[in-house]
Every structure is written in C-alpha cells, then in structure tokens.
Amino acid sequence: MKTIKKNIYTSLALCMSLAFFLSCSEIDNQEIPIAKTAYEYFVEISGIPRCTGNEKAASNYLAEFGRVRGFEVFQDEMFNVLMRKNGSKGREHEPPIILQAHIDMVCKKDNNVIHDFEKDPIIPVVNDDWITAEKRTTLGADNGGGLSMIMAVLASHHISHPPIEALFTTQEETGLHGADFFDVSLLNGQRLINLDMIGEEAFVVSSKWDDGPDLVIPILARFALPDWPYKADSPLRDTMAEVFRSFYGKEPVLAGINNRVAGVECLVFANKMPNADMISIGVDIMDIHTPYERMSLSSLNRVYDYLVQVLEVL
Numbered sequence: 647m648k649t650i651k652k653n654i655y656t657s658l659a660l661c662m663s664l665a666f667f668l669s670c671s672e673i674d675n676q677e678i679p680i681a682k683t684a685y686e687y688f689v690e691i692s693g694i695p696r697c698t699g700n701e702k703a704a705s706n707y708l709a710e711f712g713r714v715r716g717f718e719v720f721q722d723e724m725f726n727v728l729m730r731k732n733g734s735k736g737r738e739h740e741p742p743i744i745l746q747a748h749i750d751m752v753c754k755k756d757n758n759v760i761h762d763f764e765k766d767p768i769i770p771v772v773n774d775d776w777i778t779a780e781k782r783t784t785l786g787a788d789n790g791g792g793l794s795m796i797m798a799v800l801a802s803h804h805i806s807h808p809p810i811e812a813l814f815t816t817q818e819e820t821g822l823h824g825a826d827f828f829d830v831s832l833l834n835g836q837r838l839i840n841l842d843m844i845g846e847e848a849f850v851v852s853s854k855w856d857d858g859p860d861l862v863i864p865i866l867a868r869f870a871l872p873d874w875p876y877k878a879d880s881p882l883r884d885t886m887a888e889v890f891r892s893f894y895g896k897e898p899v900l901a902g903i904n905n906r907v908a909g910v911e912c913l914v915f916a917n918k919m920p921n922a923d924m925i926s927i928g929v930d931i932m933d934i935h936t937p938y939e940r941m942s943l944s945s946l947n948r949v950y951d952y953l954v955q956v957l958e959v960l
C-alpha cells in the first residue's frame with residue numbers, strides 16, 4: 647500500500663505543478679492499484695480465514711478488491727461475489743467470458759498442530775517448487791489457486807481480454823451451496839471457465855467421461871442435479887485446445903467430473919445455464935483436502951500464462 651500512496655502523492659504534486667497546462671485526468675489514472683502476480687494474491691487470500699461457511703471476510707476482501715478498481719461488484723446473501731471488468735481497449739463489445747472459482751476451503755490439520763482456522767492466517771511457504779502451509783494444515787490451494795489467477799487477470803493493466811465476469815462462489819465443499827443460490831440472471835456471458843480443476847494437463851468437459859469411475863453419481867444424487875452433457879460443439883473448448891497445443895506442445899487430456907472429482911460447480915451451472923459453453927481447468931495440486939496439501943508454483947504460473955493467452959484469442 648505504501649507504494650500506491652507514494653504514487654498518488656507524486657501524481658498530485660506533478661498534477662498541481664502542471665495544473666495550468668494539462669488536464670490531470672491522465673495523471674489521476676496512476677492511482678489505479680498496482681497489479682500483483684497470482685502467487686502474491688494467493689499469499690494475500692491465504693491470510694484471510696475462509697473455511698466453508700466462514701467466507702464473509704474473504705468475500706468482503708474480494709468485493710473491495712473489485713470496488714477499488716472501479717468494477718461493478720455484486721455480493722449476495724451467501725457472500726458470492728460477482729464483478730465485471732470491461733474488455734480491454736478495442737474489445738469492449740465482445741461477448742463476456744465468465745471466470746469462476748470458489749472462495750471456501752476445506753480446513754484440516756494434523757492433531758498436534760495449533761491453528762485456529764476461524765482467525766489464524768495460513769502462511770504459504772515454498773520449498774523447491776511446492777507451496778505448502780507453514781504448519782501442517784490444508785493449504786487452500788483448492789480453490790485459492792483459481793481465485794488468485796482470476797485476481798491477477800482482473801488486476802492486470804496489460805492483458806488483452808474480452809469483458810470479464812469474475813464469479814467467486816461460497817460453500818462449494820459442503821454441497822455447492824453458493825453456486826446453487828447464485829442468481830445467474832446477473833451474468834451476461836454464456837462462456838464459462840471454471841478454475842477448480844486439479845492438474846494442468848487435462849480439461850474437464852462434462853460430468854461423465856469414458857468408463858471412469860462413477861464418482862459423479864453420488865454427487866448428482868445428493869444435490870439432485872442433472873447431467874453436464876458433453877457438447878460436441880464447443881468453440882470455447884476448441885480455442886482452449888488450440889492454445890494448449892501451441893503452449894504445451896501436446897494435446898490436452900479430456901476428462902469428466904466422474905474421473906477427476908473437480909470442477910463440480912459446473913454441474914450447477916450446466917443446470918442453470920444449459921446453453922453455456924463451459925470448461926474446467928486447474929493447477930497441479932497434491933494431497934488435496936489434507937494437511938499435506940501442496941501446489942506447484944511453476945504450475946500456477948504456467949496455468950496463469952496459459953489463461954492469459956486464451957483470453958487474448960477468445
């Protein structure tokens with residue numbers, strides 16, 4: 647924050663000295679908050695407790711993140727947050743893309759660890775390429791990785807992108823309740839990238855894929871949700887696969903929620919927005935939902951770079 651303040655004061659001084667010669671509007675623009683990396687946002691969001699059902703503070707933090715950037719921000723009773731960022735210059739009138747991740751995390755710790763999930767921050771540490779929590783607790787990479795990539799995109803001043811609708815949902819881990827509650831009529835977009843997948847080599851493109859285990863069935867039964875059928879015609883998937891080939895030099899693996907158990911909120915959105923073109927991607931995370939949960943930093947950076955390239959050509 648210090649850097650931002652200093653910039654504002656420098657701008658004001660410059661503005662006053664040039665007041666007779668220049669409009670200050672250009673200089674005022676420098677007050678826009680600085681952009682950070684996905685990892686820096688991950689560290690920030692990890693500092694705010696956000697176990698399922700306790701998302702209010704993190705939700706408020708995200709809403710404020712949007713407001714200070716001048717985005718249109720909605721926050722509902724379940725603390726879901728939607729914010730809109732205009733398309734970059736020349737792309738303002740393109741169809742919007744929805745970027746979606748869930749705010750809440752599974753909170754678990756080893757027996758001997760003293761950690762109050764209601765108020766203690768999770769402090770990420772990096773060893774080699776692995777980000778873990780400082781103490782033996784869950785890290786919140788699920789879905790903090792997704793949250794932080796979306797935040798970095800929203801904060802950036804340099805990415806070429808269509809209008810963005812960033813949707814941050816709550817209570818995913820105990821039953822997709824935030825997504826279920828959210829009023830999708832607030833969304834203008836019909837293309838959705840969910841960032842709650844585990845593993846960067848694959849796209850989740852439907853509820854069921856191949857002969858994988860039927861893990862989705864209990865989920866479907868529990869939430870009484872219909873299928874997310876595979877769409878033969880998916881321009882979003884085609885574009886993302888094309889960028890994937892040039893970025894990674896290989897084909898993306900296609901998968902279903904049944905063999906990944908990730909991107910599960912897509913079931914809710916498939917139900918509420920049957921015409922939406924959707925996909926779920928994510929970062930390499932190991933031992934998810936356990937005190938040994940860890941996320942690859944290079945994977946986070948790579949998936950972010952990949953996402954940026956996707957946004958450029960969507």
Ligand SMILES: [Zn+2]
Pocket residue numbers: 748788789818842909
């Ligand atoms: Zn998740």
